[in-house]
Amino acid sequence: MRISLAWLKTLIPTDKTAAEIGALLTGSGLEVESQEELESIPGGLRGVVLGTVLTCERHPDADKLSLTTVDVGDGTPRQIVCGAPNVAAGQRVVVALEGATLYPTEGEPFKIKKSKIRGAASEGMICAEDEIGLGTSHAGILVLETELPNGTPAADYFGLRSDTVFEIGLTPNRADAASHYGVARELRALLRQPCHLPDVSGFRTPAAAESNITVTIEDPAACPRYAGLLLDNVHVGPSPEWLQRRLRSIGLAPINNVVDVTNFVLHELGQPMHAFDADQIDGGQVRVKRATGFLNQFATLDGVVRNLTAEDLVIADAEGYPMALAGVFGGKNSGVSESTTRVFLESAYFHPAVVRRMSQVHGLKTDASFRFERGTDPNMVPMALQRAALLLQEVAGATVAAPVVDEYPTPVLPATVRLRLPRVERLVGQHIAPERIRQILSDLEIVITQENPDAGDQDTWTLSVPPHKVDVTREADIIEEILRIYGYNNVALRPHNSASFLARFPNPDPEVTRVKIASLLSGQGFSEILTNSLTNSQYFESENGANESPVRILNYNSVELNVLRPTPLHSGLEIIRHNLNRRQRDLKLYEFGKAYQQTAAGKYLEQNKLVLYWTGHATAETWQHKSEKATFHHLAGAVQQVLAALGFGGAASQPVQHPYLAGGLTLLVHNQPVAQLGAVAASVLKRLDVTQPVWYAELDWDALSRKYKPVLVARELPRFPEVRRDLSLVVDAGVTFDQLRQIAQRAEKKLLQSVNVFDVYAGENLGAGKKSYSVSFTLQDFDQTLSEQAIDQVMQRLIGQFEKQAGAVIRR
Incomplete structure (x- = not known):
């Protein structure tokens, strides 16, 4: 999620630097993964200042050049050669000083250097608008009307402001912060400074008019609240520069003023909105209903025809024909176009589970579904509608045609949570004064409705949690909120903290064992890979006589990845193929991964595997030795070292019986097969377009981990010869x-x-x-x-x- 600092400061004025705000947000759980500096124009006009032309004479050796002296405010006039026909003494001009880099509207950037032009020294450049990226005109230099002193940065004169954009790794539990206002609320608690919503006091609706579009919620559980507003006299066109700049700063491309306003409000307030062409709403009725009673095909805004199911929630017209997938995506036929003059604005609250299911089933991930499926604030619905209407009045000339329609049959109530103050100290590990807790709760808009409700409940508060904090429903959640704002770094380590020696546990830590073997293989020159557990079912269709029972899944994001792999082999071969196609032919790879099988109807088996691949040459060619092809014995040696490191040296063997291996061995520990290794069958290599032999080993990591008991055996060095x-x-x-x-x-x-x-x-x-x-x-x-x-x-x-x-x- 991208957050613009300049936009954020319109909601919570602060003099904190970008670095300070980034640190505060990260410390409270909104991890700032990166910061990006954005400039209104490239270079930000650094090194470009205002100046005054003191003298202007014709260049002695060039008819079309002028020799000028320019005051740039540092007490030392600059001699500058200028080729513009309109330069004259007394003008206020824009001067690029030596060392400045200019980014023209067209062409490559260039740096200003001290130079000689036709024998005359030139110590800068008097600029035209296209030379500094402010326009396209090259008819002459910019001549300014200003009282600002010489030396004033040109960026200040033109009102150019840089911006910092935070990339925040938003976790699923922080739906309350999925907007600029949500982040501003967080900063309000961290900085103890007031933040404010945009001013909508100017919103007015005609008193006598009635909306000719009605709203009916037919499934209140799926859509607890739906509000709409009819606007007339809408002029669809490009958005003004300020609105386009706001959207571009967070990575959105402007579309038109109506769509841009709905996107702006979504990212400002966290409330998704949709704009319908009001003339396309048949029957003047908006019905929020399940997708039943009509043909199940529906064309969305991207032009794709989608098959709907009876569980999909749609926004439909009077006849029940869908106009949008609720909370996910709009319809192609009801969207705003250049010919639209009447707009019906939607602002609603949909149940997260309903939107989440539709987004997954139809493979649609939108900014709206991202927020709805995590949970939005039902109380923001009317506010967002008013904000959008005022903006459309400003940027599209719209007029409000009717009062707001707001259907809210079952209000979403604040959550009630009981907080025990001793419990706070126990979980935090440090005493926090009750007054500080009271202050934090107030800053987070959590209301204390009752203190010590029962005679026996000393230091117990009953709290009312606002609906926008969708993940705060338990006492532990409240304590986490308190700790976030109090500051993890403010929880001190106690001076008596200590650690005592613990005897060796009989069962080793599986992660430690895994790291041990990974280090062993990496030390032998193997590279670790990580592949997808999802793979293509075609790999297992009558291949090499294999009798696999892959676990099939419905993957709407990729029809090719439709089974959970019964063996990691094919995933690794895809990696080998990718490398071979890029002329990387000598490969030693290993992976810790899972394999899955369907053992019976409704019964599944999940196994951990360690797999090794070796292909190409085992040794590199040198002046002393010729290169040596990898063989079965090279791979077998690596497997034996893994088993020896786990205490299973000298494993017994028998001929391999692996469906995808053409010969090899099965290694046994305590008469149980633990590893299969050999040459990958030619038919398997051909199916995956792997053009050279591959040696493969598959170890049963679950069995090895269960049997592994690390025992350190020490004995004196032998005194007698062998x-x-x-x-x-x-x-x-x-x-x-x-x-x-x-x-x-x-x-x-x-x-x-x-x-x-x-x-x-x-x-x-x-x-x-x-x-x-x-x-x-x-x-x-x-x-x-x-x-x-x-x-x-x-x-x-x-x-x-x-x-x-x-x-x-x-x-x-």
Whole structure:
């Protein structure tokens, strides 16, 4: 939300700087995310002043140039060469001094420098209006009629004022501050200065006239209040400069004077408004009703034909045909056009839930729906109508044709909240004097209706909260309001605050564990990505024989993002495709994300995953080494390091059975699958237009987190040496190294420290269906030096188990 400081100061006069106001608003919960300086014209005429031409003579070396001396108020006349035909002694002129940068109406900006023109020194420039961006004329220099002294900044003479625009990150609970007046009310409490609403005392309605447009609210629950006003003699056209400047300062493009006024009032008072062409209201009747009893197609102002449902609330004519989606968007056929002369102004209060639903269903996010769906002030409805009418009288020549029609069958009452003063101290953590609390509540327009209502309720107040504070309904909300204005920074840390050592909890903090693994992967050169949990259902239609049950959703904002992903794979492949298309081919990525499945009718499963992607080269090309393509084993090594960091080193494995992987492994911890890794199937890559192989790993983060118990094991460094022995084993081609490793670890649990394969060979001399593993074994005893006899006993035991369990033949 953008707030103009100049506009704000029309509602609450203050001499505070923009930085001071920004700090105050941020401290009270209206976070100022950025500040932008706006100037009426580029450059703000900095370095441009008023001056007087003292002398004017023809340039000795140029017939069309004049040599002048100009007084600019600093006691040292400047010699300036001027080419304007109308320059003369005694004129009051606009002078750009040396160092000033000018932004002409057309062309590029340029800087004024001391120079020589046809041999004569020139120390500035006497300006025409187009040269300083004030107009288009270049017929001659600007000649002024003014008594202002020389040296006066030109910006002061022309009334140019810069403005500061705050970008406020408005949270959903602060609907009361969604306007300039809402922010001014906040500053009133922070600065303890009065703020005021715009003056509408000049609003008058004809006493005898009656409106020929009636209003009927057919659903009071959805629309508690609806007011309207008929205006005649409206001349639709461009808005005056001041109104256009106000709208542009907050990022709105002016349209015409009628629409601009409704936008102006919305951003000034926070009350959305709509202007109907009164001659397009068939039957002279405005009906606020549900969209029933007519064809369900309705063309909105943007030209889009939308399908309405019976739950939509519309503003309809006498026949029930919709003219606008209530609180969201106007209709194409009833809006104001250049031919409009009669306008019916709408100012209403709609129930937030009704507007929120329509905005989401129809995918329409407007300034009006933004405010209505959070909650507006029903008491602002007539005020906004009067303000808009006065402005239209000023900028469009409108006249009020009839009294205000204000239907308010069920008034929205202030909320009643009970406040216990001891509770304030308990939640704030500091005593706040009752008089200060009373003052804050008064500044926030919260009325104390009763003090200590019951004999046993000491220091208890009954409060009446105005309707514009839609989110203040409980005692805790009141205390939050008090604390915001009192100031979070004013709550002091007590001198006795302390922290004591807490023993290690048996269950680790999941966020700490996640950061630990993220740091590990980032240290290995992986980059973290964050992708959308919503994806395209077409990815899962008969792809690779996959039998997925994606969770389908109705997403009116994007029909392509219509399922919750059953696997993060495709989201990451979209990132890889984006990078490949920009010639970024060597990628190592990881993501902590969620996957979703429909397990049965109405039953859903949500899982946390850690996924890794590796594609392109694993190592860069240098003068010493050629680049190396990423392989399955590179990715497997990264996954093993993650498991080892979680205390699950040496996980068992089995062939992968993942619907989108063409070969790979499933890793198991305590006989439960925790990771699947392998090459992404070619059909999947083709469907997503990924043009090179991708290695993918998907870890069950929920299972790993549940099993992870960080235990710090410390032992003294070994005093006795380790011993390595190697074996060459010929086995059937289907026997994996992991099977051999598990056989070895079961056969020798005390002395065997590690098992590693350092060569794999398959050839005709081994026989069909055979392969050879060269395996190393590291043995160590932490209590004594290993003897040859002990080593031989271990190796013979290992050989025997390999021969028995794996059918291995030992190559001598």
